[in-house]
Amino acid sequence: MIKIALPKGRLGDRAYSIFKKAGWYCSEMEEENRKLIFTNAEQDIQFFWSKPGDVGTYVERGAADIGVVGKDILQEDDTDVYELLDLGIGKCYMAVASMKGKDLDEPEILRVATKYPETAKRFFQSKGRDIDIIKLNGSIEIAPVIDLSDCIVDIVETGTTLRENDLEVREKVFDISARLIANRISYRFQYQRIQDILEGIRRVVDTDDKDN
Numbered sequence: 001m002i003k004i005a006l007p008k009g010r011l012g013d014r015a016y017s018i019f020k021k022a023g024w025y026c027s028e029m030e031e032e033n034r035k036l037i038f039t040n041a042e043q044d045i046q047f048f049w050s051k052p053g054d055v056g057t058y059v060e061r062g063a064a065d066i067g068v069v070g071k072d073i074l075q076e077d078d079t080d081v082y083e084l085l086d087l088g089i090g091k092c093y094m095a096v097a098s099m100k101g102k103d104l105d106e107p108e109i110l111r112v113a114t115k116y117p118e119t120a121k122r123f124f125q126s127k128g129r130d131i132d133i134i135k136l137n138g139s140i141e142i143a144p145v146i147d148l149s150d151c152i153v154d155i156v157e158t159g160t161t162l163r164e165n166d167l168e169v170r171e172k173v174f175d176i177s178a179r180l181i182a183n184r185i186s187y188r189f190q191y192q193r194i195q196d197i198l199e200g201i202r203r204v205v206d207t208d209d210k211d212n
Ligand code: PRP
Pocket: 137, 138, 139, 140, 141, 154, 155, 156, 157, 158, 159, 160, 161, 162
């Protein structure tokens, strides 16, 4: 059986519809219910909804053979999996942002608020900049406004949250989108089945790209 971890929420719903278009599905997943695990015995596959931040862990440890996860989480956790395909959904980017016009060169040690401490550390280390990481769990944009931090490292999608809080992007760190990932051992031992799924999904993603 191929086990597939999908992130609960809007991104997971979009990922599931790609799987469905490619021919892999489980009708029960489309009903209103609180179930988390779904099996299609005929297709010998199982889907489960996990917390978005946990998909990489399931796949890395082989509890799932494949999964869908944002590049932001893969980078942050340095997950040891194969990245099979960019699904072209959940597009956004990681950025450094601050209050408009804030002088970021001035502080000797830059205070950085973020949900992504490893990503922020790597980015500023590569620039030789000393930083003090302030780990927050959400609503990061508040931090510079109330002077908890000099800047933030966070995801920007439409830019609305920044704009409405008088913040601006200072530097783009990397582009983000959802990736199809595979457990390294599963990929070797279930190669043909994973390859079939991958090819089906690739066809859907390529067609959707052309339609957009
Ligand atoms: C994310 C991100 C930004 C916002 C960006 O937050 O952390 O706050 O979306 O989107 P925008 O550029 O379209 O405004 P999310 O909604 O996931 O909530 P969080 O603050 O709890 O992380």
